[in-house]
Structure formats: C-alpha cells, structure tokens
Amino acid sequence: MFLNKIQKKMSKNFLINGIETHELDARIILKEVLSFNDKDLILNQDFLISKNLINKINSFELRRIKGEPISKIFKKRDFYNSTFIISEDVLDPRPETELIIDIVNDLIKNNHVKNILDLGTGSGCILLSILKEHKTIIGTGIDLSKKAIDIAIKNSRKLSLEKQSNFFISNWLDSINDTYDLIVSNPPYIPSTDIENLPMDVKNFDPILSLDGGSDGLDCYRKIAKDLKRVINKNGVIILEIGYDQAYKVIKIFELLDFILVRKYNDINGLDRVLVFEIKKIKKN
Incomplete structure (x- = not known):
C-alpha cells in the first residue's frame, strides 16, 4: 500500500474515534515507523510500504485509537x-x-x-x-x-x-x-x-x-x-x-x-x- 493512502486512512480512523489531532498523530506514527521527517512525508507520497511495516503501523494506530497518547507510545515528548x-x-x-x-x-x-x-x-x-x-x-x-x-x-x-x-x-x-x-x-x-x-x-x-x-x-x-x-x-x-x-x-x-x-x-x-x-x-x- 502507498504512503498517501495509509496516511489518509489512519487520519480518518483517528477522526472517527474523536481524536482531535488526527492528522498530526498519523504523521508522527508514519515518521517514527519509516524514519522519515516532515519533508520526506511530503516528497514520498507514492512510497510503497512493506507488509511488515504496515503491520507495525496498524499496531500503533490501534493503540492510539484505544486512547494511548502518542508520547506514551513512542516514549518521548517535546x-x-x-x-x-x-x-x-x-x-x-x-x-x-x-x-x-x-x-x-x-x-x-x-x-x-x-x-x-x-x-x-x-x-x-x-x-x-x-x-x-x-x-x-x-x-x-x-x-x-x-x-x-x-x-x-x-x-x-x-x-x-x-x-x-x-x-x-x-x-x-x-x-x-x-x-x-x-x-x-x-x-x-x-x-x-x-x-x-x-x-x-x-x-x-x-x-x-x-x-x-x-x-x-x-x-x-x-x-x-x-x-x-x-x-x-x-x-x-x-x-x-x-x-x-x-x-x-x-x-x-x-x-x-x-x-x-x-x-x-x-x-x-x-x-x-x-x-x-x-x-x-x-x-x-
């Protein structure tokens, strides 16, 4: 699956579940899993993500939907x-x-x-x-x-x-x-x-x-x-x-x-x- 589709899907799922920072949280998860920065996300919308990485993204997505803050998931906070x-x-x-x-x-x-x-x-x-x-x-x-x-x-x-x-x-x-x-x-x-x-x-x-x-x-x-x-x-x-x-x-x-x-x-x-x-x-x- 391509990066842009995964990003849109995850953001939509977060929004449906009442997460106000749905777009931001989706970007953070993708950046962490793919070791990308904000620029990389923009320039690689057609990046093909492997099944292994998709599974990892999905697991983080589920944890966020269950209420776990992004900062607790990745053990860091700015x-x-x-x-x-x-x-x-x-x-x-x-x-x-x-x-x-x-x-x-x-x-x-x-x-x-x-x-x-x-x-x-x-x-x-x-x-x-x-x-x-x-x-x-x-x-x-x-x-x-x-x-x-x-x-x-x-x-x-x-x-x-x-x-x-x-x-x-x-x-x-x-x-x-x-x-x-x-x-x-x-x-x-x-x-x-x-x-x-x-x-x-x-x-x-x-x-x-x-x-x-x-x-x-x-x-x-x-x-x-x-x-x-x-x-x-x-x-x-x-x-x-x-x-x-x-x-x-x-x-x-x-x-x-x-x-x-x-x-x-x-x-x-x-x-x-x-x-x-x-x-x-x-x-x-």
Whole structure:
C-alpha cells in the first residue's frame, strides 16, 4: 500500500474515534515507523510500504485509537526546545507548563540565582529546561517515585546536564537539607473525585501519583508551604503551577505562612496557571 493512502486512512480512523489531532498523530506514527521527517512525508507520497511495516503501523494506530497518547507510545515528548524520554511512570509534559520556564528565564535576568529545587520533578522537564538555558546554575530535582527519578536521570544524561543536576527520592521537602534561591513545582492538583472524569489518555496513562491532589486538590500545596521556609533562601522565589480555579485558595495557603504573592500568570487560554511567591519581609521599626 502507498504512503498517501495509509496516511489518509489512519487520519480518518483517528477522526472517527474523536481524536482531535488526527492528522498530526498519523504523521508522527508514519515518521517514527519509516524514519522519515516532515519533508520526506511530503516528497514520498507514492512510497510503497512493506507488509511488515504496515503491520507495525496498524499496531500503533490501534493503540492510539484505544486512547494511548502518542508520547506514551513512542516514549518521548517535546517540551521547551528539547525532546524528553517519558514513560507510564511520569506525567506527560504539558505545553502550558512551559510558562514556568519563561517566567524563570525573566526572573534570572534580574536576580542572582545559583541553585534551583524542583519539587515533584517527574521526567525532569522543568528543571532540565531551565538548566539548559542557564549553564552556571545547579539544580536538584526530587520525586517520591524511584521510577520517575530514573527517567529524570536519563534525561539529564541525554541533554548532557548530569553535572549540573542532581535527582533523588524525597517525600516533598522531607529529605531536603540545603537551601535554594529558586523553588519550582508543578504538583498534583486534581481533586480525587475528579480523576475519573479526566480524559482517557490522562487518567489511564499518567501516573495517579502525579495527578491526585487530595480531596480538594490542594494537599500538595499545603505540604510544600508548611516546610518551605526551612529550604528557601532569604530573597528566594517560589514558582508554582496551579489548576485554573485554584489561585485564590493556594494564595491563602501561602499567605497564612508569611509568603506574599509577587505575581499571578495566565496561560495561553487566559486561565490562571502560575503563581510566584516570596517570603514576607518584616519591616524594622
């Protein structure tokens, strides 16, 4: 069968099954199986595909129709100008999370930052994307999942950032003894009762540990906030991703522990997405 016919057929099947990115996903599968790039796909529409490769394409197509994300199928995901290794043990990096990197880059322009702590690092995509942009900064990433830490270490080696980064297991701040100029986190923030209503490609293929934020979705923010002063430097900054409707409650959690909101950022859809805090300064009489 010729490439163009397989591509059209697969894209149509994805569309019928409610996959919004039907054309993109079909192209990605063909590029992976055939070792083609976008240009190759355009210039080789009459390429005759062997039966063996057709079988492989069909198997990937079926997995996608059953809800498995393309990134989980091929164990990789593009995020902020890099390609990261991922697996079923880490959260699939989201485009909206790239906002954290942009905020950090702007912050570093005007502030001296020598080290960064990433809480709930997962694949390491946030921390490693920052370190890739700033070669003099040292970063630490922690996660409760050993398998996630293993993935993060693989990504640090893949991006040649292993000398700049350190990853280890910790239940939030429990095993942290150093202090940091900048702390970032995209913690689990989905209320437990909402997990079942998430899209199939999220609830069935992202680890529950990286999704479930407790009964109101705010458990992890409380755990982070209560011990944060111990590990943040005097003029340190905290940058957190939040759910679209959680800004007010997360701000209150941190304000009660003497942190002040510096700024709230919206994502590309205009929804509350990132909060920036610092320690409240005590005025001297």
